[in-house]
Amino acid sequence: MKKIIAIAAAAVLASALFAETLKVGATPVPHADLLNLIKDDLKAEGIDLKVIEFTDYVTPNEAVESGEIDANYFQHIPYLESFNTERGYHLVNAGGIHVEPFALYSKSKKVKSIKDLKKKARIGIPNDPSNEGRALLLLQEAGLIKIDPKAGITATVQDITSNPLNLKFVEVEAASLPRVLSDVDAAVINGNYAIPAGLSAKKDGLFVEGSSSPYVNIIAVKAGNENKASIKALVKALQSDKVRKYIDKTFPNGEVVVVF
Numbered sequence: 001m002k003k004i005i006a007i008a009a010a011a012v013l014a015s016a017l018f019a020e021t022l023k024v025g026a027t028p029v030p031h032a033d034l035l036n037l038i039k040d041d042l043k044a045e046g047i048d049l050k051v052i053e054f055t056d057y058v059t060p061n062e063a064v065e066s067g068e069i070d071a072n073y074f075q076h077i078p079y080l081e082s083f084n085t086e087r088g089y090h091l092v093n094a095g096g097i098h099v100e101p102f103a104l105y106s107k108s109k110k111v112k113s114i115k116d117l118k119k120k121a122r123i124g125i126p127n128d129p130s131n132e133g134r135a136l137l138l139l140q141e142a143g144l145i146k147i148d149p150k151a152g153i154t155a156t157v158q159d160i161t162s163n164p165l166n167l168k169f170v171e172v173e174a175a176s177l178p179r180v181l182s183d184v185d186a187a188v189i190n191g192n193y194a195i196p197a198g199l200s201a202k203k204d205g206l207f208v209e210g211s212s213s214p215y216v217n218i219i220a221v222k223a224g225n226e227n228k229a230s231i232k233a234l235v236k237a238l239q240s241d242k243v244r245k246y247i248d249k250t251f252p253n254g255e256v257v258v259v260f
Contacts, residue, residue, distance in 0.1 A: 019048045025060035025072040038237040076215035079130040090223040095235030096216040100191025103205030124187030127171035135188035142207040202253035
C-alpha cells in the first residue's frame with residue numbers, strides 16, 4: 001500500500017515539475033475572471049495557467065509580440081488588425097469567446113434617454129482608432145449622427161457628415177471613460193470598463209450595441225503559435241459549458257454574451 005501511495009505521489013510531483021507554464025495577459029473583468037475560472041481545468045491537462053492583469057490596451061499586445069507572455073485576452077479583431085497595421089506587429093486570432101456590447105451611458109439626471117440630449121451636448125468616446133470608430137457607428141445606429149460610408153469601422157470625428165445636435169466629442173482613453181462620465185452629458189463605454197464601474201448595458205444604457213456585433217473578444221497570440229497544443233487547450237477550456245454557465249449567471253443583464 002505504501003508503495004502505491006509513493007508511486008502516486010511521485011506521479012503528482014512529476015506532473016508538477018513538467019507542467020507547461022502558459023502566461024496569458026488580460027484586463028480584469030470579465031477576461032481575467034474567466035481565465036481564473038479555468039485554471040484547474042488546464043492544470044488537469046498539465047498546463048499551469050498564469051494570468052497577468054493589465055489595465056490598458058497597449059501593453060498586453062506589446063508583451064505578446066515580444067514573447068514576454070504567450071497570449072492575451074481583452075481585444076476584438078478590428079482592434080487587433082489596426083494595432084498590427086500601426087505597429088507592424090504579427091498578432092493573430094486563436095479563437096473567439098464573447099462580445100461585450102458597447103453602450104451609451106449618462107450620469108446626468110437630465111439625460112434619461114437619447115431624446116434628452118440637447119444641442120452641443122458633450123459625448124465621451126474612446127480615443128483609440130478601432131474603438132472610436134465602433135463608438136461612432138453606435139451613435140449613428142442611434143440616429144444621432146451620420147458617418148461617411150467609406151470610413152467604416154475606422155471612422156473618426158472627421159468622418160461625420162451629419163450632426164444635427166452639433167454634439168461635441170470628447171476623445172478619452174477607453175479605461176478613463178467611466179471616471180469622466182460625470183463630466184460629460186453621455187459617453188460610449190467598452191463593456192469591460194463599464195462592468196467594474198457598476199454600469200449595466202441592459203439597465204443603464206441609453207442605447208446598446210446589438211448582439212450581432214462583429215467585435216468578438218478573442219484569444220490573441222503571435223502568428224505561428226495559434227496551433228500550439230496549449231493555446232488550443234486554452235481556447236477549448238474557454239469555449240466550454242462551464243464558462244457559458246458562469247457568464248449567464250454572472251452577467252444576466254447581457255453585459256457579456258458568448259459567441260460559441
